Amino acid sequence: MFWPKRIASIAIGIGACFLIQAVAGKMFDFYGLRLVALAGLYVTLAVSLNLINGITGQFSIGHAAFYQIGAYFTGYLSIHYFAAGAGKVGGPVVWLIAMMIVGALGATIAGFVVGLPSLRLRGDYLAIVTLGFGEILRIIVQNQEALGGAYAMKDIPTIQSLWLVWALAFLCIAVCRNLLKTARGLTFVAVREDEVASAAMGVDVTKVKITAFMVGSAFAGAAGALLAHYEGLITPQTFAMDVSFIILTMVVLGGTGSITGSVVAAIFLSYLPEYLRNLKAPDGGTLYVTGATCLQWMLTIFAAVVLIRWISRSLQFPLVQRLGLYAAAVVGALVIGKLLGFGVNLISGLAAIQIDAGQLRMAIFAVALISVMLIRPQGIFAHHELSLTWLRGLVSRKRPAEVSA
Amino acid sequence: MSLLQVQQLTIRFGGLTAVSQVTFDIAPGQLFGLIGPNGAGKTTCFNMITGVYKPTSGSIRFDGKAITGTPCNRIAGLGIARTFQNIRLFPALSVLENVVVGGFLRHKTTLTSSLAYLPSAIRETDAMKADAMKLLEVLDLQDVAHVRSADLPYGKQRRLEIARAMATQPKLLLLDEPAAGMNPNEKVDLMNAVKRLRDEHGKTVLVIEHDMRFVMNLCEQIFVLDHGEEIAQGPPEQIRNDPKVIAAYLGTPV
Numbered sequence: 001m002f003w004p005k006r007i008a009s010i011a012i013g014i015g016a017c018f019l020i021q022a023v024a025g026k027m028f029d030f031y032g033l034r035l036v037a038l039a040g041l042y043v044t045l046a047v048s049l050n051l052i053n054g055i056t057g058q059f060s061i062g063h064a065a066f067y068q069i070g071a072y073f074t075g076y077l078s079i080h081y082f083a084a085g086a087g088k089v090g091g092p093v094v095w096l097i098a099m100m101i102v103g104a105l106g107a108t109i110a111g112f113v114v115g116l117p118s119l120r121l122r123g124d125y126l127a128i129v130t131l132g133f134g135e136i137l138r139i140i141v142q143n144q145e146a147l148g149g150a151y152a153m154k155d156i157p158t159i160q161s162l163w164l165v166w167a168l169a170f171l172c173i174a175v176c177r178n179l180l181k182t183a184r185g186l187t188f189v190a191v192r193e194d195e196v197a198s199a200a201m202g203v204d205v206t207k208v209k210i211t212a213f214m215v216g217s218a219f220a221g222a223a224g225a226l227l228a229h230y231e232g233l234i235t236p237q238t239f240a241m242d243v244s245f246i247i248l249t250m251v252v253l254g255g256t257g258s259i260t261g262s263v264v265a266a267i268f269l270s271y272l273p274e275y276l277r278n279l280k281a282p283d284g285g286t287l288y289v290t291g292a293t294c295l296q297w298m299l300t301i302f303a304a305v306v307l308i309r310w311i312s313r314s315l316q317f318p319l320v321q322r323l324g325l326y327a328a329a330v331v332g333a334l335v336i337g338k339l340l341g342f343g344v345n346l347i348s349g350l351a352a353i354q355i356d357a358g359q360l361r362m363a364i365f366a367v368a369l370i371s372v373m374l375i376r377p378q379g380i381f382a383h384h385e386l387s388l389t390w391l392r393g394l395v396s397r398k399r400p401a402e403v404s405a
Numbered sequence: 406m407s408l409l410q411v412q413q414l415t416i417r418f419g420g421l422t423a424v425s426q427v428t429f430d431i432a433p434g435q436l437f438g439l440i441g442p443n444g445a446g447k448t449t450c451f452n453m454i455t456g457v458y459k460p461t462s463g464s465i466r467f468d469g470k471a472i473t474g475t476p477c478n479r480i481a482g483l484g485i486a487r488t489f490q491n492i493r494l495f496p497a498l499s500v501l502e503n504v505v506v507g508g509f510l511r512h513k514t515t516l517t518s519s520l521a522y523l524p525s526a527i528r529e530t531d532a533m534k535a536d537a538m539k540l541l542e543v544l545d546l547q548d549v550a551h552v553r554s555a556d557l558p559y560g561k562q563r564r565l566e567i568a569r570a571m572a573t574q575p576k577l578l579l580l581d582e583p584a585a586g587m588n589p590n591e592k593v594d595l596m597n598a599v600k601r602l603r604d605e606h607g608k609t610v611l612v613i614e615h616d617m618r619f620v621m622n623l624c625e626q627i628f629v630l631d632h633g634e635e636i637a638q639g640p641p642e643q644i645r646n647d648p649k650v651i652a653a654y655l656g657t658p659v
Contacts, residue, residue, distance in 0.1 A: 002524050178522035183505050183512055183530045185519065186498060190506045193495035200455055200489075202481035202510035202573050211516060257497075383497060 013170045017163035024162060033162065037230055039270045040165035041223045044172045046250035046266035047259055048219035051176050053248070054257035055185075056212035057192025058118050059127045062134030063247045066217035068239035069110050069137070070103030070224025072147055075156045075234055077102065082157040092159040096229055100168065100222040107221025108214045115213030119206050134244055142236040150236060158232035165226050169263075172219045176259050177385075188212060192257075253372060255379025260386040265379075272368070276361035289360070291353030292344045299344070300337025301371060304330050308375050406469070408433045408609050409454070409485075409577055414463035416453060423449045424633045427463070431577070431626075436603055437611045438624030440644075442653055446633040447613045448490055451579055454611075455487050456480040468576065482510055486575035488566040490582045490613070496555035500546055500565055503554050504537035505530075507572025537572060544568045544598065560591050564598075571602070578602065580612040584619050592616065596623050621645065629653070 024036045049063045078099060086095040117129050142150045179185040190198040191208045199205050228234050250269050254261025281287040307329035315325065345351055372380065384390050407430040414427040424446040431437045439447050452458045454465055456477040465473050472480055486507075495503050512533070518526040541547045544564045549557060554565060563583060570578060580599070584592045596619060602608045614620045620627060621641045629637040629644060631653040637644055644650055 002527075175520050178520055181522060181530070182514075182519040182526045183509055183533045184514075184516065184526070186502050186506050187509050189498060189502075190495045193497055194493050196457065196477075197489065197493040197495065198506070199477035200457075200481055200487055201507045201569060202478050203506065204478050215520070 013174070014163075014167060017166040017170065020166050021161075021163040033160075034230075035271065035274055037160070037162055037165050037226075039267050040162070040169045041227055042247070042250065042266040042270040043169040043263050044219050044223040045247045046254070046262040047169070047172045047176055048216040048223075049247050050251045050254075050257065050259060050262040051179075051188075052212050052216040053251050054255075054262070055176070055180065055192065056188045056209060058209055058212060059123055060114070060118075060130040060213070060216075061127050061244050061248050062114065062130035062132075063216075063220055064239040064241070064243040065114075065130075065134035065137045066107040066110060066220035067224040067227070067243070068134075068141065068236075069107045069217075070100075070221030071228040071234050071239070072141055072153060072224075073106040073221075074099040074103040074225040075153050075228035076147065078157050078229065079153075079155060086157075092157070093161055093164065096159045096161060096164060096225070099225045099229065100164075103221040103225030104218040105221070107217040107224070110221075111213040111215075111217030112210060114217070115210040118209050118213065131241070131244070134239075135241060138236045138239055138241075148235075152233050152235040153228075154233045156228050156232045156234070159229040161226075165230070168219070168222055168226060173259055173263065175215070175219075180259075189257075249369060253369065253379055255381035255383060257383045258379065258381040258385060260384070261379050261381035264381070273361055273365055276364055277358055279357045279361075287357040288354045289357050291350040291355065292341070292347070294355065294360070295344050295350065296337055296341040298367075299340045300333050301367060303336045304333035305371050305374050307333055312375070406433075407431055408435075408468060409611070410464075410466040411450075411454070412464045412466075414450070414453060414465065415461050416449060416458055417461045422633055424453070424460075424630075427630070427633075427635055429628050429635075429638060431609060431611060433576075433609055434603060434607065435609055435626060436599070436624045437609075438620040438627040438641075439611060439613045439630065440615070440617075440620055440627060441630035441636075445630040447630055448581055449633075450630070451487060451581055451613065454480075455485060455579065481573055481575075484574070484576035485579065486570035486573040486577075487579035488563075488570050488581055488583060490585070492559075492562050492566055494554040494562060494565060494569070496553070498554060499551050500541065500554050500557065501534060501537050501550040503565060503569050504540055504572045505533050507569040508533050508536055508574075510573050540568050540571055543571070560587055563587070563595075567598070567602075571606075571608075575608065577609045577611065580610060580614075582613055582615065584614055584616050592619055595619075599623060 020036070024033055028036065045063060045067060049060065052058050052060050052063075078095075082095060086092050089095050089098060114130060114133050118126050121129060141147050147153055179188065187198065187203045188208055190201070190203055191205055195205055198208075227238070246269065250265040251262050253269065254263070254265035279287045308326055311322070311325050311329055315322075317325065376382075409431040411430075412428050414424060415422065416424050427450060429437075439450065441447050449458065453460045456472070456475055456479070459474050463473070464471060467480075467483060467485060470483065472483065475483075495506060498506070512529065514523075514526045514529045517523075538547065538550060541550055544567060546561060546565060546568060549561060554562065557565060567578075567580070567583065583599070584595055587595060599610055599612070600623070603610055612620070612624065621644075624641060627639065627641055627644045628635065629647070629650050636649045636653055637647045639647075
């Protein structure tokens, strides 16, 4: 009974990937398709970092380094051997799959090397080492003429396979979920929760940490291979520090340790900046906002955050009532913002400042992140996974005190 | 032959000698008490026996093997399990899952089968959960099996620590102040539970405890530590009347 079910679920998964490819192909132009591909890559990156960071608790902020290793390693191989090799293995897609495996292996070795200091370092110190590793790697690549140097590694044969991108994302999600469902996965969480107690219970903490680093980097490496062949051109800047931070932000925003959270946050955060980049005025021209409007909205958001934080801290109601209160708080904040808006408009000069809305996108991005972290510091999904049990529990939530009484 | 043999055990942290020249033997099936005033070095002894600290000098032999300086998890694998003075559960895991982690030592399936969720991994996980459930029944925790361990009341957290340690199937169980913060009734229950662990499950128990009545009633052999040094060793009656022990606990008459 096991294998038929398993084969069916794999078939459904691959079918879903082809469906994404078909639907996206109908709906979007080249630019839109690229966003769907990038979203898939970011899902893989966030979920794999979540294994290291969220599930095993090893604070790594150099995930882009493994992404980079996969991209440059396979990019280099493809430039030199694609013409001779692709035909022999049976077409470009098979070649790409082979490159994903090679990229994963390369990144796994790097993951092992970076995992080693994690045995001695904790928290912030490990974060500094992983960050340093990422930067060192980027600077080395930047200075290698053979890898394209600071300019770019170009002329990588482009093999754009959207379904493969999402197949990797699904595989990554499945692997992490599988691990968490087995007894072995519990030891990963145990290491995050208390290293000393884990060791005293016989858990090989060393092995767990290294395994997490190796599995997590393998997926980042495979994602790198896909990126290199999707774009055909990669630069060291593609893997700069801010990429590592965006991946980390996805993990934290979604809820550290929650696979569902990483997926949702990855899709949301890879889409939001692009949406904001393309804001247009109704007539199709550049959208301008005045300084006064900006200030008014900042005050509105501030009011909303303060109100929601106050409600979630001091009032305890069942979920439905609480959601109602939150909605009321947002309406209240809008009203307050509108009222303050009249005052703001009186400040001379503010209304005359014209700002291109597209330029504000990173600021809006930052405000959105800060607001979410203030309202829900444990992340959108906290440590929960999307499941029927959790949803049922949400509706009839019991307080911890009731459980233990 | 003794199960645990501690000889001339000494540890120094910088200039401070926390434990000095401690020597004792625990026979299989013994209920052994380790007592002493606060800061005497009792927990430090535990940490050396379980491999958290490496002793400066001296030796520890367990079951005929030298284990001085062996890593923590290997010592657990040899058959020494412990609880912690300041409870150290895995808060985010459920009660059942905490015990499953304790049983992971005997886990056989490979990483690949876990990652692929193959039938072998599923079967083994199910079997481990069933074993853990049986242990929870022994310690009367089966009703809270699926509660997050952080949400348990204090007394149950203490019992869960014992259940988790038992899951490693140890020969020697080290309990660090198991009765701390318990009321007299809970203490009696705990004492009976510990006695059952020895009588019915064949465990040897080394216990640190401040509650004199608890130790005197439970233990067959007691070791008294003060300022890191031995001041007395013997059966409870002898310890109770030892002038040095009385002085260490109550001070000397002026």
